[in-house]
Amino acid sequence: MGIYQAKNKNEFINKFINNENHWRWFFANTFSYEQKLNKDILDFNKEEIISWLKDKKITKGSAKSYLDWLKMYQEWGLQQGEKRLNIIEASTVTEDELEGITIKDKDLLSFNSVYNAIGKSHDMVEIQPLLNYQDMLLVYLAFLGAASNKTSVLTEIKHDHFDFDNKILRMSQINNYYNDIIVDDYCLYLVDKVKNTNIYNRYMDLNSVENRNKTKNFRTYYDVVGTDYIFKPTIVGVNVGNTRVSSPTLSMRAKAFSKYTGLNLSLKNVEKSGKAYFLKLIIDRGYKISIHSEAVVNGLFKRFSINTNDDDRMYQSLISIKKDLLKIYPEYTDLLKKASK
Structure with missing residues (x-):
């Protein structure tokens, strides 16, 4: 995917040479909407920014990061005299407006x-x-x-x-x-x-x-x-x-x-997500789901250091991981029921 009006953006990217890949990724993500509106995102007004973010179908946290990056670009454009309007439009988008256009973060x-x-x-x-x-x-x-x-x-x-x-x-x-x-x-x-x-x-x-x-x-x-x-x-x-x-x-x-x-890439949240994923893999491979299943013991409990000498601990852990699995992969509801019989 290209970069819209690359001359301006390449000048901006040169200020962040060690983060070049990040900025090229960001501008690749603005490209299609810039083409649609036939203008550099440097000059998007508030309504156009909101429309662009809504089109991305991202979480509120991700949208706030996108806005921060856009602010940096628009501030640079203002300093360089490249912006048409004397305002940082990305700074005018409110929390409530983001709430209405973003998807819920699971x-x-x-x-x-x-x-x-x-x-x-x-x-x-x-x-x-x-x-x-x-x-x-x-x-x-x-x-x-x-x-x-x-x-x-x-x-x-x-x-x-x-x-x-x-x-x-x-x-x-x-x-x-x-x-x-x-x-x-x-x-x-x-x-x-x-x-x-x-x-x-x-x-x-x-x-x-x-x-x-x-x-x-x-x-x-x-x-x-x-x-x-x-x-x-x-x-x-x-x-x-x-x-x-x-x-x-x-x-x-x-x-x-x-x-x-x-x-949310906190280590605890990533670990919980990993447990759900490895339970998903066990189901995908056709194994039964129980605390005495060899696939569950070796592929889940031992990997995540869950005490395999304590049946009650394994049982409670498996219940919790099953709940997390369905939060992330709700389409596994029937498969989980079948595998747990």
């Missing part, structure tokens, strides 16, 4: 939403992939069950804990009580990308842009510490020698990229 995530956020799929153009391979891997590992013991376990994972030949994350090498987790080629691809990436891109918002304009040598990325751990701390100010990122830092990153995408 909070829990379908596998398609997760896959698009981490770059594994590209079929949902309204979801912007995350800016960093570290973040993609963080979300994917939570979805696969690696954060089920506790979030801090993620900070202990090293590149060498991944068995590339057998496609297994050897969690037992961190702690004997942890279960190893089967991963896939895409997970291993992200692991390699993380190993060979030395920067961490910032999730730019309007405040970041204001700081960029005020601060000399402002950068849209941080350098990261060289380390064997897959999640690398950034070098901010003086490097005090930390080679492991902290658990609160991972949570803060998740909060930042959740705001960026408009999706």
Whole structure:
């Protein structure tokens, strides 16, 4: 897909060279509506912006992110004298107006939403992939069950804990009580990308842009510490020698990229969504759903560190996961009933 009136947009993109892919994705998402109205989104009025957002069929959180990005572009256009009107129309859209044109956020995530956020799929153009391979891997590992013991376990994972030949994350090498987790080629691809990436891109918002304009040598990325751990701390100010990122830092990153995408990508929400997805896979493969089903025990309970020595705990967990499954995939109502008999 092209970029409408690319000259203006390329000048704008050059201000954010490390976020170039993001902006090209954003302008690819405005292209068809710009063609429809025969004008650059730089000059969309309020009614046209609302119509464009309504046409996207996105959640309120995603719409707010789109508006933030559009504000940045319109502010630039105003400063450069490229806008026809002396107003930032994107700033005039209200919360109530967004409420009336956006779809309800189910909070829990379908596998398609997760896959698009981490770059594994590209079929949902309204979801912007995350800016960093570290973040993609963080979300994917939570979805696969690696954060089920506790979030801090993620900070202990090293590149060498991944068995590339057998496609297994050897969690037992961190702690004997942890279960190893089967991963896939895409997970291993992200692991390699993380190993060979030395920067961490910032999730730019309007405040970041204001700081960029005020601060000399402002950068849209941080350098990261060289380390064997897959999640690398950034070098901010003086490097005090930390080679492991902290658990609160991972949570803060998740909060930042959740705001960026408009999706709830908190590790707990991603993990819950992952449990529902793996239950869906078990149903898809024709297995029975019960706490004593080998497919459920191995493919769900052990993957997500649910105690398989406690029938009551397994029973309650399965009830909860079934409810989450139907929130995300309501079309599975009859299939779940059949599989549970």
